[in-house]
Amino acid sequence: MKFHLLSAALCTAVGLGFAHPALSAETAQDFVNKAAEGGIFEVESSKIVQGKAKDQDANDFAQKMITDHGPANAKLQSIAGEQKLQVPAETDAKHKSDLEALKSSNGSADQSYVKMQQEAHADAVKLFQDYAADGDNADLKAFAQQTLPTLKMHKEMIEKIASGKTDNMATTSTAPAATGTDQNASAPVPGANSFTEAQAKSRIQDAGFANVSGLTKDDQGIWRGTAEKDGKQVAVALDFKGNVVAGAQ
Structure with missing residues (x-):
């Protein structure tokens, strides 16, 4: 099932950003509050629908939210603690209401989940983008800058699911859908990379490589290492978009 038949009201709401102001943060504490509440919601709502959604793309997206936002939420907590x-410890009242609505949904909750995630990621991108540019805390500002590319990928993914234009956007539940994996690309794309070493290894393995080792992130934000493919050892790289490039130098 794809989401070609979203109601006109939903499409209008998407176009208008759901008719509510995007989030912004004036202080470090404000940023931490909003980022944590949003991150908790994205994980908890995804746990509710993961494996239960009728649409496979929605299931895949839910798994990706759990995989990606868990470490990001933990990193935010660590930085905030240092500061x-x-x-x-929990999300805000509005998001709690959304979680309850998902839990009590009769039948498929796919469309409700997709709508909620569109709204959540529109807010998250705005929040992190603004704080990355003008934040008042250096460590949190750096965190916002590092996390923003992944949030933008998530936003693009959920918008594609909502429009029904995913075209099997991911070959696995954890492969980034903004560009997928590209083993024929001439070079990985430099950029702020928020993937952890474990996530980078997982994505390379999901692209069909085995025995991934020696992963290090260079000064261009590219994870590089070696792996086996068709019985041969090759150099591999993972860029911030999630592209896996074989033979990259």
């Missing part, structure tokens, strides 16, 4: 800032 003596308080981190919310």
Whole structure:
């Protein structure tokens, strides 16, 4: 099932950003509050629908939210702790209401989940983008800059799912859908890379490589290492978009 038949009201809401102001943060504590509440919601809502959604792309997206946002939420908590800032242990009242709606949904919750994730990622991209540019705390500002590319990927993924234009956007549940993997590309794309070493290894393995080893992230934000493919050892690289490039130098 794809989402070609989203109601006109939903399409209008998407176009208008759901008729509510995008999030912004004026202080470090404000940023931590909003980022943590949003991150918790994205994980918890995904746990509710993961494996239950009728649309496979929605299931894949839910798994990706759990995989990607868990480490990001933990990193935010660590940085906030170092800065003596308080981190919310649960999401806000509005998102709690959304979670309850998902839990009590009769039948498929696919469309509700997709709509919620569109709204959440529009807010998250705005929040992180603004703080990355004008944040008042250097460590949190760096965190926002590093995390923003992944949030933009997520936003593009969920918008494609909503429009029904995924074209099997991911070959696995953890492969980034903004560009997928490209083993024929001439070179990986430099950029701020928020993938952890474990996530980078997983994505390279998902692209069909075995025995991934020696992964290090260079000064261009590219994870590089070696792996086996068709019985041969090759150099591999993973860029911030999620592209896996074989034979990259």
